[in-house]
Amino acid sequence: MSDIEERVKKIVVEHLGVEETKIQSDSKFIDDLGADSLDTVELVMAFEEEFGCEIPDDAAEKIVTLKDAVTYLSANSN
């Protein structure tokens, strides 16, 4: 597991209160991990904080799984 994936997973565990073992790379935050739409806004804010970047709204809307987040942050984080 990459460093970025590990950090993203840690944030998801903290914010959604799910067990780490239940998170697969294609788990959807809303459909599979019990998040609601406000949770996903907060998740994106936490990614921005952790990775020191700004995620525009149109990009944020496309981040629906752990894999989406890792892919985006690998390409865009500082």
Add this chain to the structure above:
Amino acid sequence: MRRVVVTGLGTINPLGNNVKSSWNSLINSKSGISKITNFEVDNYPCKIAGSIDNAKINDEIVSLRDQRKVDRFITLGLIAADEAIKDSGFVSENEKSFRSGVMVGSGIGGLDTIYRNSSILDNQGLRKISPFFIPSSLINLLSGHISIKYNLKGPNSSPVTACATGTHAIGDSFTIIKNNKADVMVCGGAEAAICPLGISGFSAARALCDTFNDQPEKGSRPWDKDRSGFVMGEGAGVLVLEELEHAKKRNANIYGEIKGYGMSGDAFHITKPSEDGNGGYRAMEMALQESRLNSDQIEYVNAHGTSTPVGDMIELFAVEKLLGNKNLCMSSNKSAIGHLLGAAGAVEAIFSFKSIETKTLPPTLNLDKPDTKSSINLIPHTSISKSVNNIISNSFGFGGTNASLVFGI
């Protein structure tokens, strides 16, 4: 005519995190007032309050993750609601859910959440504002959360009448059931304003006690000559109100009945009560009329009694004028728990029903030198054993809003 009874009680307050423990502490003359420790109070004129220890907040009822997404007043309200609903044994399901509502208010709501997000906006910018900021601080979101958690799809609202909120919530719920718009109402109030903005705001209004910082438990002293203002408390009180036949049909435990509800406005001043006590008098009179009781049938008054120099005497005067003073008892729970603002009337209603149930009237603590020659028994220092059938409970709020309820068996 539809009659309304109480079938569930729940509270978390400075004396305990449930009805049983807080009632036992209350009648054993324990004080819930202590030095404020959740923020630095060195520069504050008032350094004392009735705070709830975080360790007493049961995270099996509201998980730590969920607590992070709501203001503290919502957490406290959810804890009290859980106890009350479980105590009532009522399960809201199918069509019943449409006839079961929620009316839990707050005087101020998410004040500390608003304060924190305001600082974030100023210091870190708008992208750092939490998406949960608005839903965590809006007052009616407590009623919303309770409805979602317990499937209550009937009337849903939240009164906001400062320190009269809890009493208005119960009275308005009583009226809703009486008028056949619901069979069950989960009602009450919650407050969590012991925060920098809350204490500084009430201090600026010269409303808080500032003379007993070294002896916190002596700060709240209704009707005593040395009183200097109220001591703020936090917490929540929730009651389950139910139409009498509905409660009987499911063999519910009935604590007592809501017999009357009165309301009035002073039309006088934004923070001071009307000097002749006429507003409080008319609220009590209206409640008494609806109850169809005579004034001499009221045996105990659970007073608003905040420990402010002006308010205590005005209430005493209004009570004497309406009810006389023969064999009448009156005490203030605020002497032990402080003033829970929007939750006060609800917690005091719960203690009123415990007074009826246990035949015990709670004391007014710190009433060392009564500032009155009234012959009403203000129950100084220690509780008394007395069987009472009918009680009036009063709440008065900033803005000149007054509410009174008649409880009985």
